[in-house]
Amino acid sequence: MQFENTRAFAKTMDARDPLKKYKDEFIFPRVNGKPVIYFTGNSLGLQPKRTRKYVDEVMKDWAELAVEGHFYAQKPWWDYQERFAGPLSRVVGAKPSEVTVMNTLTVNLHLLMVSFYRPTPKRYKILCEAKAFPSDQYMLQSQVKFHGFDPADAIVEVEKREGEHYIRTEDIMAKIEETGDELALVLIGGVNYYTGQVFDMKAITRAGHRTGALVGWDLAHAAGNIKLQLHDWEVDFAAWCSYKYMNSGPGNASGAFVHEKHHDNGDLPRFAGWWGHNKERRFLMEPGFDPVRGADGWQVSNLPVLSLAPYLASIEMFDEAGMDALIRKRNELTAYLEFILEQVDAGTDSKFEIITPRNPEERACQLSVFLHGQGKPLFDYLMKNGVITDWREPNVIRLAPVPFYCSFEDMYEFGQILKEGIN
Template sequence: MQFENSKEFAQKLDQQDSLKSYREQFLFPKVDGKEVIYFTGNSLGLQPKNTKKYVDEVMNDWAELAVEGHFYADKPWWDYHERMAKPLSKIVGAKSSEITVMNTLTVNLHLLMVSFYRPQGKRYKIICEEKAFPSDQYMLQSQVRFHGYDPDDAIVEIKKRKGEHNFRLEDILSTIKSVGDECALILIGGVNYYTGQVFDMKTITKVGHDVGAFVGWDLAHGAGNIELKLHDWNVDFASWCSYKYMNSGPGNASGCFVHERFHNKKDIPRFEGWWGTKRESRFLMKPEFEPMPNADAWQLSNAPILSLAPYLASLELFDEVGMDALIKKRNLIVAYLEFVLKSIDAEVESTFEIITPSSQEERGTQLSVFLHGEGRKLFDYLMKNGVITDWREPNVIRLAPAPFYCSYQDMYEFGQILKKGILQKSVG
């Protein structure tokens, strides 16, 4: 498609957009009475309008039924989380039995590492990417210290080449092979939070298994954003938050994937709680743990229903639209945003460097842009003028036009605000 950096062209794309009506199903903050251009769905998604209905339903059931809501609510609380397995399985490419929802992301990764980080003898090392999201770094460091190892020795970081912004697949695979039978676990963010690079999870998982390691993925920036086939890729485990591309609200519940080959095992290392025991005997209060025959065996406590309600509301929209349609629009709107950025770059005395891979296979919704020659004042100017984005040191803004609610005209209008901000040398 031949793009044009004009309002008329952007409006034409919006008219042709099969998802355009979904924008009206989300609530936008406003600046000076006008809806913002929202680029931070990779950090916190907008609130779907149907969220309130789902939360109010729980509140009303609590008021009218009290404890009986566990069994007699329209959506009984005792199996509330099970409603999420089917729609989530479509989003992450899994079987419904391989999905559960509980806790929050880092808590779940810690719990999953009880099962999948089992250092023994010479096999004790963990491979991750350098400068992983800080929470992952802290988690991995604390895990290896808990097992009696020195993080400087036990954690092997995959490095970027000097002067390059992204990881090369050959370097990742080379690192895995060089660590070899010392590798107990590979745990990487499936989409790099800083650059937006999408890793070749299928290939990395296979090579990790070839050296005898477990392979897991932090999909905080992947779930609801990119195509995932966790079951077919033979991934051992994965976890993700729900408040970024899946719009479930700040700090909300986390999803987990555990491959079916680990199900129905009573002897697998695992921290256990009563919500993971068989639902048929859960309320018999037996002293012996009888695991659910699926990923729910990793559940600990009864589900936080008020947190799950917004997640279920958002999943209703995902199930209605489907990942194929979201990815199709994602590809086009990100390509148009890239075109707008390059057009503005050519018009002003500034240099933008898009550090997200240009290949469609290696990126999702996010474009990370290095603003050479510009500083924090430009970011502040964008925010004051109704463009909600985020800043990462030393000089990067991340732009994530979520396909559910961002429009092509947003991309054009952003370009014009960006251009004005650069030309006004006294920004801020």
């Protein structure tokens, strides 16, 4: 498509956008009396307007039914999480039995590693990307220490090449092959939080399995953002937060995936809890743990229904729009933002370097921009002028044009504000 850096062109693109109605479904903060241009859905999504209805429904049932709300609420609490199975499975490319919601992201990764990181004296290493999100680094370090291994030896990191900004797929494959029969687990973020790089999950999963390792994915920046086919790729397990692209609210409940090939494996250890027990017999209070078949069998505690309500409001919106439509708009919107950045860059003395892959297959809803010749004052200027973006050291801003609530005119207007901030 031939883009134009004009408001008229941006408005034309918005007018023909089949998802344009969804922008009015979200609540925008205001700066200087105007709704902001919001680029930080990769950290915390905006609040959908319908969220309040879902939360108020739970509050009303709690007030009027108290404990009886578990069984007699409009959406009974004891099986509230089951409403996610269909729509969430369509977002991540799974069977409904393979997904659940519970806990928070790092808690879920720890719990899943109880089942899927089973090191032996020979096969004990974990492969991850260098400079993974800090929570993943801390989790992996603590897991290998718990099993009596030295993180410096047991954690194998794949680095980007000198002078490059993201990791080559062939380097991940080579490291998997090099680690060989010492490799117990591959656990990588599906989308790198810093650069926005999308990893080839299908190829990496296959490579990990060829060596005899299990493969899991942290999908914090992937769920609701990219096309996932977790079942078909035969991913062993995955987990994701719900508060970034999935708009469920700060620190909210996590989603989890366990491939059906593991559902009937009675030898697979797990940390059990009441809510993972056979649903039909749960209230008999029997002493022996009989797990629910499927991912729900990895649940531990009674679900936090007040937290799940905003997530349900959002996931139903995803089901309405469909991931294919969201991805089509995401690709056009991200490409237009890239064009706007290049236009601004060409008209100034500053040099912006996009460190996110240029190939649309290797990126999603994020452009990370290295601000050569600029710094934190430019970020501060953007924030004061109604562009909510994200700063990462040493000199990078991350821009996430989320298709649900960002418009093409937002991209144009951002370019005008950015140009004023430089000049």
